[in-house]
Amino acid sequence: MSGPAGNATPTSATPTARPRRRPLDASLIVGIALVAVIVIGAVLVASVGRNFFSPGNIRDILTGMSVLGFVAIGQTLVILCASLDLSVPYVVSLSSLIAADLMAGDPANIPLAVLAVLAVAALIGLANGLIVTELRVNGFIATLGTGLIIKGYLDSSYKGTSGDVPWEFQLIGATGLGPVPVSTLIMLAVALGGAFFLARTRTGNHMFAVGGNEQVARLSGIRTARPLIVAHVLCSVTAALAGLLLASRLGVGSPTVGTQGGYDLLSIAAVVLGGTLLLGGRGSVWGTIGGVAIFAVVDNVMSVMQVNPFLKDVVRGTVIVAAVAVYTSRSLDRRRPRFGGGSGATTAASPQRGDREEVQA
Amino acid sequence: MSANLAESGPVLVAEGLEKSFFGVTVLRGVGLTLHPGEVHGLVGENGAGKSTFMKILAGVYERDAGTVVLGGREVDFSHPVEAARSGLATVFQEFNLLPERTVAQNVFLGREPRRGGLVDRRAMVRETRALLDDLGVEGVDPDAPVRTLTVAEQQIVEIVKALSVDARVIQMDEPTAALADHEVELLYAIVRRLAERGVAILYVSHRLKEIFDLCDTITVLKDGALVSSGPASELDTDELVRRMVGRPISAYFPDREEGTGLGASRLELRGAGNAYVDDIDLELRAGEIVGVAGLQGSGRTELVEALFGITPFTRGELRLDGRPVRMTSPRQAVRAGVALITEDRKAQGLALNQSVADNALLVIRSVFARRTSDVRRELPGVLSSLEVASRGIDQEVQYLSGGNQQKVVLAKWLATKPRVVLLDEPTRGIDVGAKVAVYTLMRRLAKEGVAILMISSELPEVIGMSDRIVVMHDGRASAELPARSDEATILSAATGTLRVGGEEAP
Numbered sequence: 068m069s070g071p072a073g074n075a076t077p078t079s080a081t082p083t084a085r086p087r088r089r090p091l092d093a094s095l096i097v098g099i100a101l102v103a104v105i106v107i108g109a110v111l112v113a114s115v116g117r118n119f120f121s122p123g124n125i126r127d128i129l130t131g132m133s134v135l136g137f138v139a140i141g142q143t144l145v146i147l148c149a150s151l152d153l154s155v156p157y158v159v160s161l162s163s164l165i166a167a168d169l170m171a172g173d174p175a176n177i178p179l180a181v182l183a184v185l186a187v188a189a190l191i192g193l194a195n196g197l198i199v200t201e202l203r204v205n206g207f208i209a210t211l212g213t214g215l216i217i218k219g220y221l222d223s224s225y226k227g228t229s230g231d232v233p234w235e236f237q238l239i240g241a242t243g244l245g246p247v248p249v250s251t252l253i254m255l256a257v258a259l260g261g262a263f264f265l266a267r268t269r270t271g272n273h274m275f276a277v278g279g280n281e282q283v284a285r286l287s288g289i290r291t292a293r294p295l296i297v298a299h300v301l302c303s304v305t306a307a308l309a310g311l312l313l314a315s316r317l318g319v320g321s322p323t324v325g326t327q328g329g330y331d332l333l334s335i336a337a338v339v340l341g342g343t344l345l346l347g348g349r350g351s352v353w354g355t356i357g358g359v360a361i362f363a364v365v366d367n368v369m370s371v372m373q374v375n376p377f378l379k380d381v382v383r384g385t386v387i388v389a390a391v392a393v394y395t396s397r398s399l400d401r402r403r404p405r406f407g408g409g410s411g412a413t414t415a416a417s418p419q420r421g422d423r424e425e426v427q428a
Numbered sequence: 429m430s431a432n433l434a435e436s437g438p439v440l441v442a443e444g445l446e447k448s449f450f451g452v453t454v455l456r457g458v459g460l461t462l463h464p465g466e467v468h469g470l471v472g473e474n475g476a477g478k479s480t481f482m483k484i485l486a487g488v489y490e491r492d493a494g495t496v497v498l499g500g501r502e503v504d505f506s507h508p509v510e511a512a513r514s515g516l517a518t519v520f521q522e523f524n525l526l527p528e529r530t531v532a533q534n535v536f537l538g539r540e541p542r543r544g545g546l547v548d549r550r551a552m553v554r555e556t557r558a559l560l561d562d563l564g565v566e567g568v569d570p571d572a573p574v575r576t577l578t579v580a581e582q583q584i585v586e587i588v589k590a591l592s593v594d595a596r597v598i599q600m601d602e603p604t605a606a607l608a609d610h611e612v613e614l615l616y617a618i619v620r621r622l623a624e625r626g627v628a629i630l631y632v633s634h635r636l637k638e639i640f641d642l643c644d645t646i647t648v649l650k651d652g653a654l655v656s657s658g659p660a661s662e663l664d665t666d667e668l669v670r671r672m673v674g675r676p677i678s679a680y681f682p683d684r685e686e687g688t689g690l691g692a693s694r695l696e697l698r699g700a701g702n703a704y705v706d707d708i709d710l711e712l713r714a715g716e717i718v719g720v721a722g723l724q725g726s727g728r729t730e731l732v733e734a735l736f737g738i739t740p741f742t743r744g745e746l747r748l749d750g751r752p753v754r755m756t757s758p759r760q761a762v763r764a765g766v767a768l769i770t771e772d773r774k775a776q777g778l779a780l781n782q783s784v785a786d787n788a789l790l791v792i793r794s795v796f797a798r799r800t801s802d803v804r805r806e807l808p809g810v811l812s813s814l815e816v817a818s819r820g821i822d823q824e825v826q827y828l829s830g831g832n833q834q835k836v837v838l839a840k841w842l843a844t845k846p847r848v849v850l851l852d853e854p855t856r857g858i859d860v861g862a863k864v865a866v867y868t869l870m871r872r873l874a875k876e877g878v879a880i881l882m883i884s885s886e887l888p889e890v891i892g893m894s895d896r897i898v899v900m901h902d903g904r905a906s907a908e909l910p911a912r913s914d915e916a917t918i919l920s921a922a923t924g925t926l927r928v929g930g931e932e933a934p
Contacts, residue, residue, distance in 0.1 A: 267546040276537055279526040286524050287538035288509030349528040406706040406903060 097342050097357035100390065104361050108368040115372055122246040124367065129251040131363040135333055136254040136356060137309035139341075140261045141302030142334040143355040147265070148298045149278040149347025150199055150206030154214030155306040155334060158188055159325030161217055162310025167230025167320030174235040184307050191217070192303030196296030206299075214331070221322040228319040240316035250312050257305060261352040270297050278347025306330070337362055340390045361386065437500075439464050439628045440485075440516070440597050445494035447480055454480050455652045459494070462597060462628040467619060469643035469660065470632045473672055473886065477652040478632045479521075482599045485630075486518040487511040499596065509538070517590030521601040523582055524589075527575035532556040534574055535589045559588045563618050579725075580611030587618060598622065599630040604638060607725070616642060634885070635723065636665055637923045648672055669915050673888065681892030682868050685875040691715050693750060694879035695735070695766075695848050700744030704730035705903045708744070712848060712879035717870060719894030720883040722922050727903040728883045729771055732850040735881075736768040737761040748848070762795045767846035769837055771853045771883070777837040778825050784811070785821040788839045796844065803843045810839050815865055831862025838869060849873060851882040855889060867893060887915045 109119035118124065138155050145152045162184045169180035191213060198209040242249050265271035274294040276284035284291050306325075313324050335345075341358030343350025365386060369379050443459040455477045462468055470478050483489045485496060487505025496503050498516055505511040508518060525534050532552045533540075541551045556570040568581050577585065583603055590598050600619075604612045619629055619642055633639055639646060639660070646663055648655040648671045655671045663671075691714030700708045705727045712718055722728045734741050737755035746753055748764055755761050761768070770776035778787050785807060792803045807821060814835040818828055825833055834854065841849065851870070855863040870880055870893060884890045890897055897909040899921035907921035 267549070269540050269542065269547055272533065272540055272547055273538070275529055275533075276526055279528055283524045283526055284538070286508055288507075289538045344528075348526065406701055406703055 094342055094351045094354035094357060096393075097340070097354045097361075101357050101361050101364070104364050108364050111368055112371050117371055119368075119371075124371070125246040126243060126248060128360075128363045128367045129246070130248050131366060132356075132359050133248065133250040133254040134309045134312055134328065135330065135337060135362065136251070136359045137257060137305045137312065138330045138334040139337040139355045139359050140254075140258050140352055141298075141305030143338050143341070143343055143350060143352050144261065144265070144274060144298040145206065145302045146335070146338050146343055146345060147274045147278045147347055147350050148295045149281075150295060150298065151335065152195065152210045152299065152302045152306075153207065153331045154191065154195060154210040154217060155302065155309075156325030156328065156330045157214045157217035157221065158191055158303050158306040159310040159313065159328065159330055160221055160320075160322050161191075161325075162188060162307040163314040163317070163324055164221070164225060164229055164320030164322060166236075166311050166314040167228075167232050167318075170230065170232050170236060172231035172233050174233045177233065177236050181311065184311060185304055188303040188307030188310075189300050192300035193296065195303065196292075196299035199299065200292035200295050210299075218326075225322040228317070228321045230314075230320040232314050232318045232320075236315050237318055238315075240312055250315075253308075253312075255356070257308065258352050258356050261301075261305075264301075265352065270294050274298055275348055278344075280348065333362070336387050340387060342394060358390075361390075438462060439499055441495075441497045442481075442485065443495050445481065445484055445496075446492045447477075447484060447489060448492060453652055455484070457494070458649060458652070458654045460630075460647045460654075460657050462630060464596070464626040464628055465623050466645060467623050467629045467631055467643045469639040469646040470630055470649065471634075471636070471639055471646060471668065471672060472649035472655075473888075476649040476672070478649055479601060480652075481649070482518060482601055482630065482632060485511070485516060485599060512590070512593045512595065515594065515596040516599070517593055517595035517597070518599040519583070519586045519590055519601065519603060523586060525574050525582055525585060528573060530571050530573055531568060531577070531585050531588075532570040534585055535559070535570075535592050537589075539593075555592070556588065559591055560584075563588070563591075563621060565614075565618070578611070580607050580614060583607065583611075583615065584618065587622075591622075595627060597628045597630065599632070601632045602634065602724070603631070604633060604635060612638070635923055636668060636919060639668070640665070665916055665919075669919075673915070680864055680867070681889075682864070682871050685871045688715050688871070688875040691877050694748065695881075696745075696747040696750075697735075697741075698745040698747075700734070700741045700746060702730075702734050702739055702742045704739065705734060705900075706743075708905050710898060710905065712881055714847075714877040714879055715874050716895050717874050717880045717882060717893055719890035719897045720881060720900060721885075721887065721890045721897055721918050722883075722900030722906075724885065726900040726922065728900045729852055730903070731900065732768055732852055732881065732883060735761070735850060736766060759795060762791060762844060765845070765847040766850065767841035767844060767848070768850045769834075769841060769852060769854055771856070773830070773833055773837060773857075777840075778833060780826040781824050783822045784816070784818050784825055784828070784836055787825050787836050788821075788843065791840055792843045807839070807843075810842060811835075814839055814869065829859070829862075831858035831865070834858050834862060835865065838866070846878065848879045849881070851880065853883055853885060855884070855886070887918055890918065891915065 112119040138159065142152055142155065165184050165187060166180050169183055170176045195206075195210050195213055198204050198213070199206045239249055244252065265274065270293060273284065273289050276287065276289055277291050277294045281291055309330065310325070314320050317324065337358040338350070338355050339345055339358070340361060341350070341354030341356070343354060362383070365382060366379070369382060374382070438461045440462040441459070445455055445458045446453070447455040458477065458481055460468065460470075470481065472478050480489065484491045486508045487510055488508055490506070498514060503514060505514070505516070511518070526537070529537070535556045536552050540547045541555070542548055543551065553570045560568055560570070563584070565584055568577065568584060574582060574585060587598070603615055607615065619631070622629060631639070631643060643660050645658065646660045646668065647657040648668065650672060693711055694714050695712040697708050697710040708731060720728050720731065730739065733739050735746070735755065737757045737760055740754070740756045746755060753764060755764070758768070774780060779790065785804070788807055788811070789800060789804060793800050811821065816832050816835045816839070818832060825836055828836065854866050858866075870882070874880060882890070882893060891912060895911050897911070897913055897918060898905050899907045899909065899918055901922055901924050906924065909917060909921065
């Protein structure tokens with residue numbers, strides 16, 4: 068009844084060579100975005116008669132990057148494993164207090180204090196990792212819980228700032244090579260270490276697998292708990308580095324310095340802004356550093372231009388949403404079109420396609 | 429391709445494998461023998477036990493009874509990785525690949541080569557390239573992310589992954605299910621090359637043509653039991669199908685209901701196409717059941733998704749009840765009286781942790797909210813007429829059996845009083861009783877003047893239920909066949925070997 072198909076010859080496939088379009092690398096896009104933000108920022112700053120590229124301003128931006136940078140590097144690892152760490156602000160505060168208290172103004176105590184801070188942070192991270200892997204508690208909830216526990220301890224044990232950081236340790240936060248603060252150099256070194264870890268160690272490689280598809284990872288013989296635990300430990304340790312840096316800047320430890328910085332959500336935002344998939348499995352440390360830099364530049368431009376503080380948050384929020392919208396629009400149509408050469412019209416017609424496999428994963 | 433079969437001893441002997449799930453026996457006393465360099469076809473209908481058999485060999489499932497001897501040593505794997513390291517690798521139907529990672533990273537996932545404690549990326553890439561070259565594969569870059577590869581290339585990556593552990597036995601579960609014809613050729617070449625190198629291959633496929641093209645030996649399973657195992661040269665397609673099916677097709681398909689008549693055209697497609705299907709001509713009339721056959725990946729699901737407005741047609745014409753429409757969203761389709769029972773019940777058909785009532789009212793609430801209270805009042809009656817076995821309409825659907833879940837999906841759509849019903853694998857994974865209930869419902873709807881389009885991979889079902897059969901091949905409707913066409917004709921149309929007039933090509 069529907070005539071032509073009645074006795075049709077089978078149509079052979081059209082083996083058109085599909086153009087192999089490698090999508091732009093996510094961290095490259097972040098780089099482009101960063102350059103764009105810098106250009107726009109420089110123009111805006113120039114419009115009020117200031118120089119964006121003055122050594123002083125560069126130093127301000129880089130200084131603004133380092134604390135969030137530390138936290139976001141660790142957060143990147145955790146998010147790559149498809150987990151989250153909301154306890155970082157409290158780890159930051161706790162670390163600043165432990166450091167300042169143990170140093171007690173004496174430079175001889177610095178090594179011991181630093182080691183103690185890192186050890187405590189590693190233990191917190193280990194607890195997070197074990198709760199997520201052994202008790203099977205979602206990372207969001209697990210770290211919210213440990214964060215609250217630390218917050219409770221801080222609130223009940225400290226009424227305000229505490230301890231005394233010796234001048235020698237304060238130099239880390241105060242000195243620089245030219246316009247580049249030492250703290251930023253340390254942060255970049257940690258980022259380099261993180262990127263190297265992800266690329267060249269088995270555990271680092273396996274983080275992508277565990278976050279990308281735990282089933283695939285397990286069927287490939289990976290012990291899936293290990294990368295997750297390591298990621299949580301490293302995340303707490305980098306948060307502790309941020310706490311040490313803040314102690315060095317403030318000269319004392321503070322029970323609220325982490326929460327004031329909003330490092331939990333800001334670090335997650337920087338990671339996502341850096342092109343790492345919130346669902347895990349894709350991302351890079353360098354992208355995150357780009358995300359942190361974008362935040363720092365935007366903040367800097369706004370403070371140079373003396374933008375109303377409420378408007379600042381509006382701009383920040385807009386940047387995050389816009390960035391993620393851009394990434395999502397690039398997300399792939401996994402099912403390849405068979406007909407029509409994949410013109411814009413056909414792909415636009417099926418926006419929900421690409422999500423299906425991710426949902427299953 | 430394997431002249432030395434008789435000379436070498438078997439590399440794998442499986443005997444008397446048994447397996448049951450929750451008291452249902454799915455495998456009873458199945459065994460087979462694999463020789464080096466042999467391509468061994470494992471065939472049977474859906475549910476015959478092929479996948480279970482492979483998964484027992486691979487260590488995914490534990491067997492209840494039986495022995496497996498690999499290379500002269502009795503083995504009992506508890507994990508696919510353990511099996512792979514002992515030389516028995518499996519290429520599963522679902523890809524076990526990470527789309528965001530490169531080919532080399534996927535091939536060596538979990539066993540990354542190291543030098544000085546660090547992952548040796550260069551060695552990884554080098555060895556992956558060597559394995560690809562060995563298979564004669566060109567154009568796959570070990571550094572390319574897997575998501576940029578075609579399905580066929582991803583399949584190759586899976587095979588390379590199996591090879592990289594030095595497998596002596598490779599099991600392939602429907603390796604061509606998602607491949608287009610020209611890609612199948614590439615896979616053929618790879619399978620042949622592997623056999624030449626003395627690897628034994630256990631090849632599961634629904635495509636009988638492939639089985640005859642590739643396999644030296646064919647083992648037939650039916651209902652979990654061994655039917656026969658012997659040289660391919662002693663079989664032909666008809667005999668093989670007879671052994672696979674082994675029962676009269678009409679056994680449990682209800683006859684057309686008294687007084688069912690063909691009415692006016694409900695749905696009509698002329699030259700319709702989008703990115704996934706092309707040049708579709710199709711007419712559905714009131715009271716008619718049209719079956720859609722075709723291999724997986726032939727565009728069957730894409731056809732109904734286009735009809736339902738999920739991936740709208742971008743070309744051609746679509747008419748509902750004679751009026752041209754552009755179906756651009758599922759909501760619009762529902763409003764126009766179209767229902768789609770999706771292939772994946774759990775992911776697309778049901779909200780698993782909501783109640784039977786919530787699921788049954790899902791579409792009504794969202795599209796015809798004003799009718800909700802009416803439908804809710806009728807709901808118990810509808811559910812009992814479908815014989816849904818549940819503890820009540822407040823039970824979460826995740827605790828129902830597959831058959832009862834499917835009935836809830838059907839109830840959801842019946843509530844919309846559809847005039848065109850699209851069913852995508854309506855009886856997949858449900859028991860025989862529920863199947864018969866689905867068939868009976870289809871007959872009843874047809875009598876009431878609903879036009880029905882049913883996709884099915886089970887040919888007996890297509891043949892037993894359809895008034896007409898449309899066969900999809902490579903995104904197009906390759907043939908339209910009358911009711912009661914035989915399996916061989918449908919299969920040859922589905923595999924693209926059917927020539928004009930239904931004659932079979934050699």
